[in-house]
Amino acid sequence: MTLVQMLNIWPGTPLLSAFFWITVSVFLLYLARTPAHRSIHSLSRVAHNGLRLLSRSTLMAAERVRIRNKEVLFSLGQESTERIVEREFQRVEDVIKRDLSSYPMLQRSMADQITRIDEDYQKSAELPPPVPTWVDAITALGKISSKDASVSAVLEQIHKTINSQHKGVMEEYRRVSSDRHAILHKMMPLWRKLSETLEQATQRFAGLNERAQVIDNRVQAYQDIQAQSERAERMLTSSAATQFFIAGFVLLIAIGGAIINFNLIALPMSEMVGGGSYIGAFKTSDVAALVIILVELAMGLYLMESLRITRLFPIIGQMDDRTRRRMIWITFSILFIMAGVEASLAFMRDRLAADIQALRQSLADVEIVAAANNWIPTVGQMVMGFILPFALAFVAIPLESFVHSARTVMGAAFASLLSSLAFVFRLFGNVARYGGEFFVNLYDLAIFPSLWIERLVVDKRRPALENEAAESRSMVEETS
Amino acid sequence: MKKFILITLTGILILGGGCADTTSRARSVFLLLDTSGTYKAEIDKARAIINYLLGTFEPGDSLAVARIDSGSFSEKDIVAKVTFDRRPSVATEQKRLFKGKIDRFIDQSKGSSHTDITGGVIQAVQYLNETGAGKRYILIFSDLEEDLAKGHIRDFPLEMEGCQAIALNVTKLRTDNVDPRQYFQRVEGWKKRVEDGGGSWRLLNDLERLDRILEG
Numbered sequence: 250m251t252l253v254q255m256l257n258i259w260p261g262t263p264l265l266s267a268f269f270w271i272t273v274s275v276f277l278l279y280l281a282r283t284p285a286h287r288s289i290h291s292l293s294r295v296a297h298n299g300l301r302l303l304s305r306s307t308l309m310a311a312e313r314v315r316i317r318n319k320e321v322l323f324s325l326g327q328e329s330t331e332r333i334v335e336r337e338f339q340r341v342e343d344v345i346k347r348d349l350s351s352y353p354m355l356q357r358s359m360a361d362q363i364t365r366i367d368e369d370y371q372k373s374a375e376l377p378p379p380v381p382t383w384v385d386a387i388t389a390l391g392k393i394s395s396k397d398a399s400v401s402a403v404l405e406q407i408h409k410t411i412n413s414q415h416k417g418v419m420e421e422y423r424r425v426s427s428d429r430h431a432i433l434h435k436m437m438p439l440w441r442k443l444s445e446t447l448e449q450a451t452q453r454f455a456g457l458n459e460r461a462q463v464i465d466n467r468v469q470a471y472q473d474i475q476a477q478s479e480r481a482e483r484m485l486t487s488s489a490a491t492q493f494f495i496a497g498f499v500l501l502i503a504i505g506g507a508i509i510n511f512n513l514i515a516l517p518m519s520e521m522v523g524g525g526s527y528i529g530a531f532k533t534s535d536v537a538a539l540v541i542i543l544v545e546l547a548m549g550l551y552l553m554e555s556l557r558i559t560r561l562f563p564i565i566g567q568m569d570d571r572t573r574r575r576m577i578w579i580t581f582s583i584l585f586i587m588a589g590v591e592a593s594l595a596f597m598r599d600r601l602a603a604d605i606q607a608l609r610q611s612l613a614d615v616e617i618v619a620a621a622n623n624w625i626p627t628v629g630q631m632v633m634g635f636i637l638p639f640a641l642a643f644v645a646i647p648l649e650s651f652v653h654s655a656r657t658v659m660g661a662a663f664a665s666l667l668s669s670l671a672f673v674f675r676l677f678g679n680v681a682r683y684g685g686e687f688f689v690n691l692y693d694l695a696i697f698p699s700l701w702i703e704r705l706v707v708d709k710r711r712p713a714l715e716n717e718a719a720e721s722r723s724m725v726e727e728t729s
Numbered sequence: 730m731k732k733f734i735l736i737t738l739t740g741i742l743i744l745g746g747g748c749a750d751t752t753s754r755a756r757s758v759f760l761l762l763d764t765s766g767t768y769k770a771e772i773d774k775a776r777a778i779i780n781y782l783l784g785t786f787e788p789g790d791s792l793a794v795a796r797i798d799s800g801s802f803s804e805k806d807i808v809a810k811v812t813f814d815r816r817p818s819v820a821t822e823q824k825r826l827f828k829g830k831i832d833r834f835i836d837q838s839k840g841s842s843h844t845d846i847t848g849g850v851i852q853a854v855q856y857l858n859e860t861g862a863g864k865r866y867i868l869i870f871s872d873l874e875e876d877l878a879k880g881h882i883r884d885f886p887l888e889m890e891g892c893q894a895i896a897l898n899v900t901k902l903r904t905d906n907v908d909p910r911q912y913f914q915r916v917e918g919w920k921k922r923v924e925d926g927g928g929s930w931r932l933l934n935d936l937e938r939l940d941r942i943l944e945g
Contacts, residue, residue, distance in 0.1 A: 516817070523815030525789020527754055604821050612780040612828065 278692070279699035286689050293685020300678030304671045311667035318660035319482065323474055325653055326485040330471045332560075337464045344460060348453040355450060362443045369436045373429045387411065489657035496651035503644040507542055510591070510637045513630060514538045517597035542641070545587050549642025552580040559649040588638040595634030599627045756943065757791040757862030758782060759853035762808075763871030764796045765844040771898060772835060774936060775870050778897065779831050781939040788813050788820045791860040794831060795849060797871060798841035799878045802848030808834045812860060844876040846919075847883035854889055866943060867894045867928075873915050874902060889928030894919075895942060896932045 258266045278285070390407060393400060473481040518541075519534035526533040554565040555576040565576065603623075610616075693700060760782075762775050782792055793810035795801065809830040813820040850867060857865040867889075873896060877883055896919065905912035920930040933941060 519788065520816050520818060523789075524787055524817050524820070525755055525813075525815055601817055601821075604818060608821050608824055609784055611825070612784050 275696045275699055278696045279703075282692070282696065285692055289685050289688045289692065293681050293688075296681035297678045297685075300674045300681060304674035304678060307667050307671035307674060311664050311671060314660060314664040314667060318657065318664060319477070321660065322482065322485050322489065322657050323477055325489075325657070326474045326481065327471065330467055330474060334464060334467045334471060337460060337467060341457065341460045341464070344453070344457055348456070352450075355446060359443060359446055362439055362446070366436055366439050366443070369432050369439070373432045373436075486657065486661065489654040492650045493654035493658045496647040496654060499647035500644065500651055503641060503647065506637055506640060507546075509633070510542055510641065511535075511538050513598060513634050513637075514541060514591055514594040516601055517594040520597060520601065541587065541591070545584065545591075545638040546641055546644060548580050548584045548587070549638075550645045550648070552577065552584060552642055553645035555580060559645045561645070561649050561652070584638055584642060588635045591634035591638055592631045593634075595630040596627060599630050755789040755791065755860070755862040756786070756864045756866070757857050757860040758786075758793070758866045758868060758943070759856050760792070760794045760868040761801070761846070761849040761853060761870060762794060762796050762838075763844060763846070763869075764798055764838050764841050765871075765874075765876065766840040766842070768844075768872050768900065769838070769840040771870070771872075771900060772838060774898060776831065776835055777936065778868070778870070778939060778942070780828065781942070783824045783828060785943075786813060786820075786824070788815050788817055791862055792827065793853075793856055794834075795852060796834075796838065796841075797844055797846055797849045799843035799845060800848060800881065801845040802852050804852075806849070806852070807856075810856065843878040843881075844871070844874060845878070845881060845883065846871055846873065846875045847877075847887070848881070850887060850889075850894070854887070854892055857892055864943075865892045867892055868942065869894060869896045870898055871896070872900045872902060873919050887922055887926035887928070889923055889926035892928040894923045894928050894930050896930075897942070898934060898936055899932060 256266060256270060257263060258269060387407075390404065393404075470481070470484075474485070515532075515535050515538040518538045519532070522533045522537050524532070524534060528536050550559070550561065551565065553559045554562050555568075555573050557566060557573075560566055565573070568576065760775070760779065762772060763769075764772065779792075779794060786792060789812070791810070791812040793807055795807045798806060800806075809827050811823050811827050813823055846869065850869070853867040857867070875883070896916070899912075899916060901909075901912055905915075916932060920932075923930045935941075
């Protein structure tokens with residue numbers, strides 16, 4: 250007997266049977282109304298409270314992530330600014346060493362030049378011609394009477410002598426003046442040189458001023474970061490996002506380079522490690538080629554680290570200079586050797602590819618035609634094989650930027666994700682709460698005939714009940 | 730410290746050695762060429778198949794070509810066989826030599842009076858099992874009409890576990906045209922024998938699509 254047959258109480262009248270069962274169900278649901286309402290309410294409350302709690306926890310977690318992000322951001326920003334300020338100080342030191350170390354010499358040179366100019370100036374001063382002693386003699390002679398012929402002859406002689414003396418003095422005066430002019434003329438380059446020296450000194454001081462200005466700005470930014478100001482946070486976040494995308498883009502380019510590098514050496518590697526062996530699902534030759542590229546990348550990282558261009562491994566940066574220099578040479582040598590190996594592999598690849606191509610042509614019964622200038626791709630591949638390892642070494646720089654900025658960007662994204670999750674949990678919590686109300690109302694809607702009858706009964710009994718209540722109230726009053 | 734380095738290196742070597750898999754991915758193909766009088770005209774088409782296989786095979790793969798004649802269960806019937814070297818340059822040279830042998834064989838082959846396909850198949854299974862390749866194929870380039878010499882016993886079950894038999898260019902005989910059911914019976918008969926022996930069976934008559942030969 251099936252369930253349908255069991256439910257069909259009056260065979261042939263399914264509507265009547267259905268009506269009967271609906272009535273029974275409504276009655277039973279009416280009886281179970283209060284516990285059913287309680288169950289629905291408690292279930293929705295549990296869901297609502299649970300989801301609200303979850304939302305609150307997620308929000309708190311998002312807040313914690315945000316605080317941690319902020320700490321990391323400021324720490325990175327502080328470190329970066331410290332590096333910049335340190336570098337600026339190094340530049341200032343270099344400027345001082347290069348330019349101002351020669352300042353005493355410059356000063357001495359200027360003093361010498363000034364002394365020489367001064368001496369020359371002194372020499373060039375125009376001295377008044379000495380008053381000849383014979384002026385007095387002439388004055389005395391002028392008082393002598395010239396009527397006497399002998400006196401006249403003497404005076405004539407004196408006149409001639411004086412004229413001759415005057416001529417000599419004037420010539421002497423002209424010569425001395427000419428010498429002074431020559432001295433003044435010689436002073437011109439000295440003045441120019443002094444002017445140039447002063448200009449140089451001014452320029453050097455100006456460069457130093459610029460550096461000081463840059464340091465001032467950086468120190469101001471550093472102070473902002475230390476004060477954890479909102480401006481600094483905005484600036485650092487925006488800078489990190491920019492760095493993230495730029496570094497990501499450069500890394501993509503580097504990946505492209507690595508893929509080309511891989512294709513250059515994968516085929517010839519099979520000549521070394523065998524073409525038919527596999528490690529897991531991958532050809533051993535492919536894995537070997539990949540390992541070579543990864544080793545080159547690692548060497549590039551160490552080289553950049555040893556050169557203190559990047560700071561991914563603090564232990565390398567903390568090494569003493571001698572060890573660091575050794576490391577620079579070792580990593581550079583390994584990189585150089587690997588670049589040489591890659592160039593050879595690229596050459597081998599070209600030969601192998603040509604050989605395979607020739608075989609395929611012979612298998613396809615195609616006439617083999619030797620390409621003109623076929624050494625060009627060979628040389629090109631060899632050069633690429635040699636250069637790419639060095640180019641890949643510089644990946645360390647964008648990688649460092651990417652790693653540092655990724656921490657900030659991913660952290661911000663994670664915090665946003667947590668906030669969104671918190672919102673979703675809260676939304677579902679509210680849905681659960683109002684869903685409970687909805688199901689209660691739906692329950693009542695399903696048993697509305699019973700509720701209707703209940704209301705009719707209650708309305709009928711209400712006067713009687715009110716009378717009973719009034720009587721009991723009056724009895725209470727009487728007794729009191 | 731030295732001990733630690735030694736242990737680490739040993740671990741890496743063991744791990745590397747353990748992961749290395751030199752045989753399971755290798756392919757091994759045994760091509761049976763029917764040289765009987767009824768089929769000899771078709772043999773030139775086999776050259777394209779062999780060239781295709783040579784072009785696609787990689788180091789570590791094995792290839793053998795044998796003729797089906799009056800008594801095919803014999804090493805003498807193997808025209809050429811090779812397992813390609815691990816180094817691509819050597820493998821390329823092996824392919825050239827292989828091609829030369831096949832070209833000479835096809836140019837000089839003579840028709841046989843009988844057709845012992847079963848003997849060739851047994852020979853092929855034996856060879857393929859010896860190579861230890863992960864994928865084993867027997868390519869049967871024949872009309873599948875077996876015509877045994879007197880006294881040859883071949884009506885026993887075949888052992889073809891792990892082998893894939895692919896019948897290529899199964900041409901219709903003059904009698905098939907009269908009664909096509911003979912053709913289907915012949916193909917079905919071989920299919921049953923191969924599958925009963927634990928192998929799998931495929932029929933490929935369209936030689937324009939050589940890339941489909943080893944796709945299974």
